[in-house]
Amino acid sequence: MKLNKYRKKSPWILHYNAGGCNGCDIEILACLGPKYDIERFGMINSGNPKQADIMLVTGPVTKRSRERLVDIYSQMPEPKVVVACGSCTCTGGVFRGMYNCEGGVDQYIPVDVYVPGCGCRPEQIIAGVVEALAKLEQKTKDIEKSIRLDRSPQINNGQMDRREIAVEIAPGKVFG
Amino acid sequence: MDKRKMIVHSTHAFLGIVHFISLWFALAILITGGDFILVIFLHLLSTAVIILAGFSTHSIFSHLGANRTAISILAYEPVLVIIAISAFMLTGSFDISALYASEVPPLYKMPLAFIALLLILPVKLKKSPFDVGEAHQEVVGGVELEYSGIFYEAIYTAKWLDYVFCYLLVFLFGGSNIWLGLILVVLTFIYINALDNSTARVSYKQMLRFCLWVALPLAFANLLLTMFNIL
Amino acid sequence: MNNIVVQIILIVLAPFLGGLIYGIERKVKARMQRRIGPLFFNLSMTF
Numbered sequence: 001m002k003l004n005k006y007r008k009k010s011p012w013i014l015h016y017n018a019g020g021c022n023g024c025d026i027e028i029l030a031c032l033g034p035k036y037d038i039e040r041f042g043m044i045n046s047g048n049p050k051q052a053d054i055m056l057v058t059g060p061v062t063k064r065s066r067e068r069l070v071d072i073y074s075q076m077p078e079p080k081v082v083v084a085c086g087s088c089t090c091t092g093g094v095f096r097g098m099y100n101c102e103g104g105v106d107q108y109i110p111v112d113v114y115v116p117g118c119g120c121r122p123e124q125i126i127a128g129v130v131e132a133l134a135k136l137e138q139k140t141k142d143i144e145k146s147i148r149l150d151r152s153p154q155i156n157n158g159q160m161d162r163r164e165i166a167v168e169i170a171p172g173k174v175f176g
Numbered sequence: 177m178d179k180r181k182m183i184v185h186s187t188h189a190f191l192g193i194v195h196f197i198s199l200w201f202a203l204a205i206l207i208t209g210g211d212f213i214l215v216i217f218l219h220l221l222s223t224a225v226i227i228l229a230g231f232s233t234h235s236i237f238s239h240l241g242a243n244r245t246a247i248s249i250l251a252y253e254p255v256l257v258i259i260a261i262s263a264f265m266l267t268g269s270f271d272i273s274a275l276y277a278s279e280v281p282p283l284y285k286m287p288l289a290f291i292a293l294l295l296i297l298p299v300k301l302k303k304s305p306f307d308v309g310e311a312h313q314e315v316v317g318g319v320e321l322e323y324s325g326i327f328y329e330a331i332y333t334a335k336w337l338d339y340v341f342c343y344l345l346v347f348l349f350g351g352s353n354i355w356l357g358l359i360l361v362v363l364t365f366i367y368i369n370a371l372d373n374s375t376a377r378v379s380y381k382q383m384l385r386f387c388l389w390v391a392l393p394l395a396f397a398n399l400l401l402t403m404f405n406i407l
Numbered sequence: 408m409n410n411i412v413v414q415i416i417l418i419v420l421a422p423f424l425g426g427l428i429y430g431i432e433r434k435v436k437a438r439m440q441r442r443i444g445p446l447f448f449n450l451s452m453t454f
Contacts, residue, residue, distance in 0.1 A: 010445070037442040039433075048317045050182060050324035077324050078180035143180075204418045336425025343428065369432060373439045 010042025011136060013129075014052035014076070018069050018105065020059020023119040024086040028056060036122040038129070049075040054132055056125075057105050060088040060095040066108055073109045079140045081132040083113045085125060090114045181325035184233050189327045191229035192320075196330040198222040199337050206344055209273030212260040216253070219341065222334070223249055230319035241318030245309045247380050251387035252296040258395040259289045263348075265402040272348065281351035283360070285407055288398035290349050295391040297368060299383065300342055304372040306387075308380040 017025055031038045032045055046052055049072045061069055073082070084105050087093040092103025105111055112135050115128035153160050183189045202218035205211070223245065230242030260270065266285050267274040275282055283290055299306040302318075310318040320331045346364045350357025378386075401407055417424075430445070437444025 034441045037437070037444070039437060039445050040443050042445050046317070047312075048321055050322065051317075051328055053179070075182075077182050200418075200421065203421055207417050207421075208414050333422050333425070336422055336429050338425070339428045339432075340421050340425045365428075365432070365435075369435050369439060373436060 010044070011053035011133060012044050012046045012051055013038075013054050013056055014047070014049050014072070015045060015056045016058075016069065016072055018057055018059040018065045018089070019062035019101065020086065020088055024058040024089075027120055027122050028058070028085065028125060031122045031125050036126060038126060041130070041133070043129070049073075050077065052076055053080060053136060054129060055080065055082045056085055056129075057082060057089050057111075058085045060092050060101040060103070061105050061108060062101045064100075069105070070108055079136060079143060081112045081136045081139065082109055083115060083125075083128050083132050084111045085115045085128070086120050087116055087118045090116060093118065179325045181327065183324075183327060184322050188229050188232050188322065191225050191232065192323055192327050193330050195222050195226045195229070196334040196337070198225060199334050199341070203337055203341050203344070206272060206341065209271060209276055212263060212270045212272055212275075213257075215272070216256050216260060220249065220253060226319050226331075226334075230321075233322050235322055237316045238319060238321045240315050241309065241321060244311070244315070244380060245319055247384060248299050248302075248306070248309045251306070251384050252299045255292050255296050255387065255391050255395045258392070258399055259286075259293060262286050262289050262395070262399050262402045265399065275348050276352065278351045281349065281353050281356055283349040283351075283356070286349075286398050286402050287407075288394050288401065292391045292395040292398065293345060293349075294364065294367065295394070296387060297342055297346075297364070298371060299387065301338065301368065303368055305375040305378055306383045307377060308383055311377060314377070 015025070015028055030036060043054075049055075053076075055073065055076065057069070059065075073080075082105075084090050088095055089105045092101065095101050096103040113128045113132045115124050117124055155161070198218055199222040202215050202222065205218065206215045227242045227245050227249075230238045230245070233239075263272075263275055263282065263286075264270050266282060267278060298304070299309075302310045320328065323331050343361050343364065346361050347357040350360055434444045
């Protein structure tokens, strides 16, 4: 079966509503229901950022909720994937340019998968989360890799200065 | 590679592992047929350690979960102790091996204690009518809220050990008849899952009132029945 | 339960037994709610 590839780990989902209209939240809850059973992949909707792997964000990020959004994102341990559900979350949607929000969630936290649709369908959410699982596996592999530097850090006045090298490290310079 | 470990402070993580080890120790004594009171005490110790861990952080939800776990201890612990005293009245010793070896199954001698145990098992296993300790969406996660990574694994495995502990308590009522014990375990499993799916969560006051006014008098009545050898 | 070997095996395997009970319970719970529920994993896939 094709789905067997993604059943390696059971990721736990954290769901955060950043000031949306609850349309996408209802669709996410429908994913947990009998028809689109997301627990087939071993996923559990846990309301706890410290134990979650995948973060589902809905809603345009209003100015009131963005501090909590960044707070929750920074509380998740390292291999983590963010899925933006809905048009508002991806681009701002109909709320783009309004006084209380800026367009999209990717202005505050890095987003890995964008799921479009105003009231994104449960099938789309499942497809997005399955896409996120592949990224999660890639990220867990990337943690094990070491970064090899081109030149050694210089020592000035007995202190090691890594700042200039840290500027040079680009994503392409990561070796296995 | 697993999740990165995020620990709040080292005592918090250490108490989680102590919880796991002491629970496993209690289970080992229960399996080898040691003292019933010691088993109950060690189980209480493991829960007390996790409550201490919950109170050692600054998170308010962790405090809330620790409070609720303490209340659920208050609900189920007296009933367990009275069941142990009933077993003492039945066999003449606190050793569990006497229960394992008894020819007449203890279910026939103390049926009310079994019913009382069935009433408090949802509290111990954190199942739906009495799952105030966890209340999975309501308070975020109970006492295990601040754990992550490999330290959460200890808590999670301790939860599995709790299942074995509870079903072994049910298995004790079969006595030397293993098949009766297994049938009891399967029936209890189905009962607990059906109860979990068909009932709504009650508040902690209602839980406490139910456990102390229904389950505890049942266990007491069973104690009297066993004491005067009526059954 | 009076055999010492059976006791030691039970004590060592208790976490796995508990995990098995938990997995069966998740499956039974899902079937009671008319869901499919988590599948039983192929052990070779976890390594």
